[in-house]
């Protein structure tokens with residue numbers, strides 16, 4: 041892991057790069073927050089923002105959604121995923137009505153007791169609807185924080201714990217948005233734009249030593265042996281190549297690294 045001062049520098053740069061980072065989903069109250077976040081799982085904020093205006097017009101409250109028929113809700117949210125999302129939303133609202141008098145609960149325990157609400161969804165709702173300091177780890181937060189060296193973890197839960205240790209509590213909510221913004225705009229999963237990244241100098245992944253020729257040869261020979269074997273072997277070879285990158289998303293390529301280093305040194 042990078043030093044504490046490097047991690048602080050990363051956070052300072054993220055804050056400076058994204059001073060206006062905020063949720064890109066649109067909602068105006070805890071009910072809308074919950075529904076929008078539930079819809080966003082394995083969909084995009086852009087797509088969710090397309091369907092929620094009509095959905096919230098038709099079902100403006102927990103009570104209205106609790107009384108809805110899944111068959112009526114599903115066509116309105118079909119573009120965001122499976123029918124199970126519509127049934128989870130309707131069922132969650134019914135339970136909120138029964139258990140919480142129609143008010144979306146503001147605790148992790150009560151939220152994750154609702155169908156279709158996992159820890160990540162609950163964290164986003166807690167942060168954005170209730171201002172509770174949390175760090176929701178989605179795919180962007182996981183990838184970017186592990187690349188930057190704010191975390192060094194294999195799982196979402198571990199990443200969340202490490203980020204909570206590294207980031208001051210007052211910045212938890214903002215840091216979630218900084219990392220998402222950086223993941224969407226710069227540190228893409230497959231082709232991170234390292235050559236124009238404002239945090240490359242501090243980035244653990246970018247500054248990871250390029251493997252020596254012999255190490256690459258060793259890795260290739262291991263990969264070839266595995267690839268020549270069973271399907272399981274091929275999968276293992278792929279895993280080996282991806283092992284140094286969270287989510288197997290692919291490290292920034294060395295050409296981009298060299299080009300950025302050249303620019304940073306002012307030799308280009």
Ligand code: SF4
Pocket residue numbers: 187188226227228232233234237238239240243244245246292
């Ligand atoms: S230097 Fe590359 S890998 Fe590191 S944060 Fe920037 S875009 Fe991501």
